[in-house]
């Protein structure tokens with residue numbers, strides 16, 4: 577029997593501060609009606625305070641996950657954190673989280689795949705379980721987008737928020753867990769969605785700070801066009817590859833970047849809104865955080881054996897879909 581990696585628990589965390597559309601109206605030339613109709617977002621969470629990085633989100637999510645699943649932190653073999661807003665360029669945020677939660681026997685690393693990061697990390701982590709190398713792997717998707725958002729740019733500051741979550745992967749010989757994964761990259765997308773300075777190509781100087789080059793730059797309409805096509809294509813492709821029709825799919829778990837992109841993906845899959853996980857109105861786009869935040873919000877509605885299609889598109893460009901069978905009934 578093939579060994580598979582199955583999700584045996586999920587937990588997430590968002591900071592308490594709520595930045596609503598009304599408050600954004602006082603910061604940039606925008607309005608609640610435009611934001612709601614063009615994106616579906618009503619509010620997002622912001623991590624406030626000195627020295628508060630993405631590891632705060634990851635640590636809270638993993639602590640809750642360990643408690644909920646009754647897992648001893650010393651039994652964790654590997655922690656992978658998907659993020660584009662690490663606490664520092666190095667060391668990895670995953671290392672800081674591992675230390676904070678007492679995962680003394682684990683090694684850990686970050687991966688950078690923007691909004692598709694959780695799918696990339698989930699795919700990587702599941703391979704270590706399938707080969708038999710590891711028994712307990714934690715996958716984190718978390719971002720503190722407020723640290724790289726320009727609150728004078730109305731085209732980006734209305735979209736992003738802070739938050740994230742984590743899942744525990746364990747082996748199973750039942751026909752459950754990560755069944756298939758399709759991942760893609762197109763590096764030409766770097767021109768349309770990036771942070772210009774602060775890396776090795778353009779290290780921080782007084783000039784780069786003055787020119788506001790340490791913030792997300794996005795050519796929104798170009799990214800939108802790619803996202804609509806690619807997220808729908810890859811979702812339809814993974815269904816076809818696994819002989820799934822729309823009735824077989826219990827849930828679409830889409831990256832929460834824009835409700836219009838989510839609707840287009842669901843349409844292409846022939847799936848009604850009742851099967852689409854949606855929480856963009858509460859959290860906005862938390863980049864690598866959106867997918868575990870969805871699983872956490874909807875956990876009580878998921879049943880063992882449910883077919884889930886997770887799909888994402890983001891910076892890079894990166895995009896992909898994962899087909900998984902949910903591992904447990906509501907507890």
Ligand code: UT7
Pocket residue numbers: 605606607610611614615691730731734735795796797798799800803832833834837861863889890891
């Ligand atoms: O998660 C990573 C991947 N990212 C995405 O998937 C995001 C993809 N892009 C989008 O979701 C959308 O492109 C945005 C939400 C960013 C923008 O929506 P849009 O419908 O593509 O708007 P647009 O950029 O084409 O702008 C339309 C108009 C412009 O005005 P004019 O030139 O027509 O007069 C903008 O200046 O809307 C204006 N506009 C705004 N108006 C009020 C742009 N942002 C705002 C705003 N409030 N916040």
